Amino acid sequence: GESVGLHLPTLSVQEGDNSIINCAYSNSASDYFIWYKQESGKGPQFIIDIRSNMDKRQGQRVTVLLNKTVKHLSLQIAATQPGDSAVYFCAENRGNTGKLIFGQGTTLQVKP
C-alpha cells in the first residue's frame, strides 16, 4: 500500500553525538510533513513539522530538512540524550486531507 519509507530500521548513537534519521517519500504532491517520536508504551508525540514551501525548519535541538528534488526528509537531533531513545516516524499529508501517511519507523538507540 502507499507509504512513506524509512532508510534504516535502527540507528545507534553515542550520547552527546548528533543523530540523523532519514525518510523518503513517494509522492511529489505531498505538501506537509511531520516527525513523530514514539516511546515504549506511549502514543506518537509530535516533534516538528515542515511544509513543502520550506527547505529547513528548526526547533529545540531538532532540525528537519526537506529536499523536494529527491523527495527526502531528514530529522537531525543535536547532542542526543538517553531520553531521545524511541522510534521515530515521518508522516506526510497531501492536500490537507485528514489522513497522515506514516513511514515504518526508525529506532534510535542512545548509548551512554
Added chain:
Amino acid sequence: DSGVTQTPKHLITATGQRVTLRCSPRSGDLSVYWYQQSLDQGLQFLIQYYNGEERAKGNILERFSAQQFPDLHSELNLSSLELGDSALYFCASSPYQGANYGYTFGSGTRLTVV
C-alpha cells in the same frame, strides 16, 4: 498527558468476539482519527470523523466501524475478531478537518485476540 483519552488501555478477548474502544479528544478538538499499529504494517489510518460526520476513510475492514457522538467522543467497534486484529489502536484528535497541522495522539489500546 496528551489530553486525548483512550479506554481501555488493554483488552484481551477471544476470536469471534466484538469489542468497543473509546476515545475522548482534547478539549476543543473536533476531529478524531483512528489508527491501527501492528509490527508488520506500522501505523495505518483507519478513519476520521469531524464534528460527528465521517470525513476520510482508510483501509478499514468491513468488520470494523466507528462513530463520533454529539459530545465528540468516538468509539471504534471491532467485530468477528481474528488473531490478526491483535494490535495497538490509537486515537488522535485535532481542531481541524485537515491534517496539515498534525494531530495529538492518545496512549492507545492494546488489543490481544486469543
